[in-house]
Amino acid sequence: MGATEASAATRRHTLVAGLEDRPGVLNRVVSMFRRRAFNIVSLNVGRTHEPGLSRLTVTVEADDHRARLLAANLRKLVEVLYVEDVTEAGAVVRDMALIKVEAPAEQRAELLRVCEVFRARVVDLTEGSLVLEATGDPAKIDGLLAVLRPFGITEMVQSGAMAMTRGASREAEKLGSLTAAA
Template identity: 45%
Template sequence: MKHTLSVLVEDEAGVLTRIAGLFARRGFNIESLAVGPAEQLGISRITMVVTGDDRVIEQLTKQLYKLIHVLKVQDITETPCVERELMLLKVNANSTTRSEVVELAQIFRARVVDVAEDSLIIEVVGDPGKMVAIVQVLNKFGIREISRTGKIALTRESGVNTEYLKSLEAKI
């Protein structure tokens, strides 16, 4: 099962290397990784997606807490949260297909950020499911390049689980 971990660390040189080394020594792959400044000066938030069962994630969490600059580790997989990714797609788009590609991008609330004679670069922001969906739709035009950030996430203070609400809407 995929787990999303949110890790607060002191903003010190080498912290990310030590965390990556911890995962590598134990043979775990980090599927997604995003690092950036947190709400407090001198603190960074690392959001990572890793695969493993609950027991493995619990062990990894304990190991992370042993690292000197790690302040807080949360497994937010089952916690209601807002998740986003950023993706840039370079798509084939000549004069005959360009308008269709732009229309499809607009359906996904994506933006065209570069136009060339035979291609477009599209910026997409959203949850990971949206990324998969737009790639599937635009695949027929030919995707030249993709660049994606890792998933970032913050827990919802409201506690509202929008995934649960979406499942209710689907039943109606």
């Protein structure tokens, strides 16, 4: 496969962005994705250790060129303080899932063994069900769901991915003098 074909291949890209923590900022970011016809595979936004700064982790299906354009367009939004594509950065990527599974007494021991293998925690136990909490990379969560399906998943919710690059933090560099000026 040539360089042009490789860059045109669609794959998942994970972008991390620092956003001003104000009403309407997330709406502006998501509207930009919509206008450019990007399908969001995963979206997670939360507070950071810096007051007034939220961290967005978004996963999209795109070729490398469109992912670069998306990052460039995000950087143009005034409320976006930094953007980094961590797809190739060796980032730690984690999802969290809550999974309710049918758990009659005769299946509980086997279910608990599955939990142990996947390092899932039982967070609620009733006569007929278990609620499990699982964290890990998205492939681990998918694997757990595949193993649990035969038991009878009755409810499931999964967070969007969160990502952080390995090694020394570069967030201060990304923010530049913004925190010093505050």
